Amino acid sequence: MSVKIVLPGMIDLHAHIFSGLHGAHPERACLARGSTTVLDGGSVGANAFPGFKEYIIERSRTRVQAWLNISSVGLIDTRVGELMGLLWVDVDAAVKMAEANRDSIIGFKARLSTYVAGGDFKPALKLTREAADATGLPIMIHIGDTNDPLPVALGFLRPGDVVTHSLTGRRHGILGYDGKVLPAVREARQAGIHFDAAHGRSHWGFDNIRKALEGGFLVDTLSTDISEPTSADPTFHLPQIMSKLMALGVGLDDLVPLVTSNSARYLKREGELGTLKPGAAGDVSILELQEGTFTLRDNEGQTVQARQRLRPWRTIRAGEVVEAPAES
């Protein structure tokens, strides 16, 4: 048995959609899977942003904005981390690009993991802070697999900045060694730091998510971190990411705001996005709520058995109807 549920067009705060450059296709992977607004999470830095703007932002039916990677090279070749030795960090270039593209650059992205920034992320984060302060734009930090614990990174953030991968199963996420949400994380949230949970290929761990939920910590938003290798697999799309939280006991009433109104509020676009009120953008996600037995997986080798699953069915973007692929 299944029913359809109608949501405002979903918003994905962190995805990789430079199609052709390790990114997922913004229409096939995002729009057809229910996301009408997508923020690219730093696929490009100042060097390639003009290309991203011309070929993706301006040509997609999906509404696209971007976090500009503080590294000029962005994710063009990830075999060498883009913040290694700060070789490619050019604050002036990033600031100029952001200033010239206020309509499409939402803030700056810094990935802090050791494989990106080396053993010490602090110098890179300090430079990212400089760019943010110079422009008044926020920072999104990618956490997990760092040498320093998360509170060290939180010390660089200001209200409006975003922690993504908040539900990572990797080292130095939001939990302490005692399995409890770190006091510094709760304080940061209280102070206006936004906690997003991008799933991606390595940042979704059921054990940690259970502990966070037991501690009463539900993130502010969910996002995909989708990229080319995961683009066709439903496990990495928003409806199934939502299903994974449902399987751990989060009800639809708490879940839907994480991909609609909370994200719109973060973007300061309430009334326009994330709502079905008269006067809002004509963006709608129609999901199918299926009943059955489903095995859902995280990125740490764990699974949960779910009795319900959400899958995309139809998306309406500015009045145009897009059908989800059968395998979604």
Ligand SMILES: [Zn+2]
């Ligand atoms: Zn990402």
